[in-house]
Amino acid sequence: MSTALPDEEFPGARFGPGPGTPPVVLDRREGPYGEVVLRRHGDLLQIIANGTFLMDTSDGRSERLLVDAALGALDGRPAPSVLVGGLGVGFSLVRAAGQERWGRIAVAEREDAIVEWHRTGPLGAYTARALADPRTEILRTDLVAYLRGPGERFDALCLDIDNGPGWTVDAGNGGLYDAAGLAACRERLTPGGVLAVWSAQPSPAFGEALRNAGFQGVRTEEVPVARGVPDVVHLALRPA
Structure with a gap:
C-alpha cells in the first residue's frame, strides 16, 4: 500500500495526475465491510475503503520487496507455496507470478468488488496474465478469519491488508497482529516458513511481538x- 515512485511493471503508472486533475469514480460498492471505491486519477487507478485511501498504481517497490524478501528468506525447497493477502491493485501477485520458483500462489481477498475489478474491470490491464497463471488461485475470504481457521500450510505468508500493524483498515484486522493472530500465522506456516508483513513504517514493538509469538530471525527490510x-517489510521465520 505505497504511494512513492512510478512502477515500470504497470502500464500508465509512470504518468501521475496533472496539476488540478480531479479523480473520477469508476465504481462504488457497499459490501459487508463497508464501502469500496475504484477511482481514476490521471493515469493512476486508486482504491478507497470507507473513505480511507488504500493504494494506487503509482508504485510497487515495497510490494515487490514483500514477495522478494519472503522468497529470499526461504531455504532451497522446490516450488514453495505462498499465500498473498490481499489482492489490492495486484503488485504482489504480479511479482510472485513473474517468478518461476514459486509453486502455488494463493491470494486471499475479502472484497468481491476488488476481485471483479481485476477479472473484468480496469485493473485487469495489470494482472490478467498473473491471474491466468495456472499456479494462481483467488480465495474470496477474510484473511484474518482464514488464517485462524483450520487449513493447509504455506511456505510463505506475504501479508499486506493494512498500512501496518498499528494502522489497520478496520478494527477487525487488529486480530492479525495480536498474540493469537501471530500464533495462527505461525501454525499456518511449514517448518522454516517465512512470515512477511508490509508496513508503512518500522515498528520495533511488532518485531518484539513476533519474537514473543515464537518466530525466529526477526528483521526488517x-x-x-x-x-x-520508509515503507518496510517485517520478516520472521517459523522454527524448522
Whole structure:
C-alpha cells in the first residue's frame, strides 16, 4: 500500500495526475465491510475503503520487496507455496507470478468488488496474465478469519491488508497482529516458513511481538526513500 515512485511493471503508472486533475469514480460498492471505491486519477487507478485511501498504481517497490524478501528468506525447497493477502491493485501477485520458483500462489481477498475489478474491470490491464497463471488461485475470504481457521500450510505468508500493524483498515484486522493472530500465522506456516508483513513504517514493538509469538530471525527490510519514513517489510521465520 505505497504511494512513492512510478512502477515500470504497470502500464500508465509512470504518468501521475496533472496539476488540478480531479479523480473520477469508476465504481462504488457497499459490501459487508463497508464501502469500496475504484477511482481514476490521471493515469493512476486508486482504491478507497470507507473513505480511507488504500493504494494506487503509482508504485510497487515495497510490494515487490514483500514477495522478494519472503522468497529470499526461504531455504532451497522446490516450488514453495505462498499465500498473498490481499489482492489490492495486484503488485504482489504480479511479482510472485513473474517468478518461476514459486509453486502455488494463493491470494486471499475479502472484497468481491476488488476481485471483479481485476477479472473484468480496469485493473485487469495489470494482472490478467498473473491471474491466468495456472499456479494462481483467488480465495474470496477474510484473511484474518482464514488464517485462524483450520487449513493447509504455506511456505510463505506475504501479508499486506493494512498500512501496518498499528494502522489497520478496520478494527477487525487488529486480530492479525495480536498474540493469537501471530500464533495462527505461525501454525499456518511449514517448518522454516517465512512470515512477511508490509508496513508503512518500522515498528520495533511488532518485531518484539513476533519474537514473543515464537518466530525466529526477526528483521526488517526498508525501501529507500529520499525523505520521510520508509515503507518496510517485517520478516520472521517459523522454527524448522
